Amino acid sequence: MTISSFSLGVIAFLSAMIGTLVAKIGGADETLVRKGLMGYNSVLTGLVLQTFLTGPTAWVVALVGAAVTAILTATLMYFLGNLGIPILTLPFILLTWFTLLASYKLESIKLSGSLSPQSLANWELNMEGKINLLQSTFNGIGQIFFVTEAIPGLLLFIAIFWASRKMGIYAVIGNVVACLTALALAGEHALILLGLYGYNAILTILAVSVVYNTKENRYAPITGVAAACITVPLMASVSIWLLPLGLPALTMPFVLSTWLILGARKVLPKL
Known part of the structure; x- marks a missing residue:
């Protein structure tokens, strides 16, 4: 990520530190902290706010957002934990959307020119x-961390394969099937090339087929x-x-699709 943008690399590092610090000060379970489960939403929030905000206060808003996201993460862990459903990236999505919308009423929070409400009539x-297709594949993994260049995307793919060959293979499969699905449904070519139809698919197949897969989930590869x-x-x-609100979709498709399968598994455990 730092190869693509030094400022994003710095903001990711600081956001991770802030999220972890809030968790430690708040007395979170050490296992959750060590696994990074209390910090990854903070990282994503910091990255997106730094990307879509401008002006001298953008860094401050991004880092404060990272801290608040850590608290929201704990809140949603409590409520959704009672349902046996993981929070995934929901804290990051909600905090980011509300912050971006607040910019219309708070002058200290300034949106960049890349976001603006549009009328569906036009x-x-x-x-x-x-x-x-090859470039779309690399762009898909890069979009997870808001990177659009092919080289950083390739490096992220290598990192996934290095961590787990199984996850790397599933990441490739998820991205390719998403691109093919978008083509079959006649999706916009520019969005497919940028990887905007791929990154949610990658996260989803990893969650459904690897991270939240148990021996009981016999058809997990197909379901993923x-x-x-x-x-x-x-x-x-x-x-x-x-x-019409001028908001990005972020990873909400990943959250909805993953919840769809994980919720169904409560009744259909073989999925």
């Missing part, structure tokens, strides 16, 4: 541009592929739903 589907495909129409619908 929306047109743009099918121009060629698609490079299906869940990855589902993120494509979810991405299309969520992004259009948020278009």
Whole structure:
């Protein structure tokens, strides 16, 4: 990430420290802290706010957002934990959306020019541009950390394979099936190339087929592929739903698709 943007690398490091510090000061379970479960949402919040905000206060807002996200993470862990459902990236999504919306009423929080509300009445589907499936694959993994260049995306893929060959293979499968699904459904070529239909699919197949997979989930590989495909129409619908608000979809398709399968497994355990 630092290769692509030094400032994003710094903000990610500081956000991780802040999220972990809040967890330690608050007395969180040490196992959760060591696994990074109290900090990853803070990292994502810091990255997105630094990306979509501008002005001299952007860094401050991003880091404060990282701290508040750690608290929101604990809150949602409590409520969703009672249902046996993981929080995934929900704290990051909610905190980011509310902060970006607050910018319309708070002058100290300034949006960058990349975000602006759009009317659905004037929306047109743009099918121009060629698609490079290999580049789309690397861009998909890069989009998880808001990186669009091919080289950082390739390095992230290598890092996943280095950590776990199984996760690396699933990441490739998830990205490819998402790209093919988007093509089959005639999605915008530019969005496919940028990896915007891929990153949610990668997260989803890893969650469904690897992270939250048990011996009882006999059909987890198939279910993971299906869940990855589902993120494509979810991405299309969520992004259009948020278009009038000028908000990015972020990882909400991943959260919804993963919850769909994990919730179903409470009744259909073989999935």
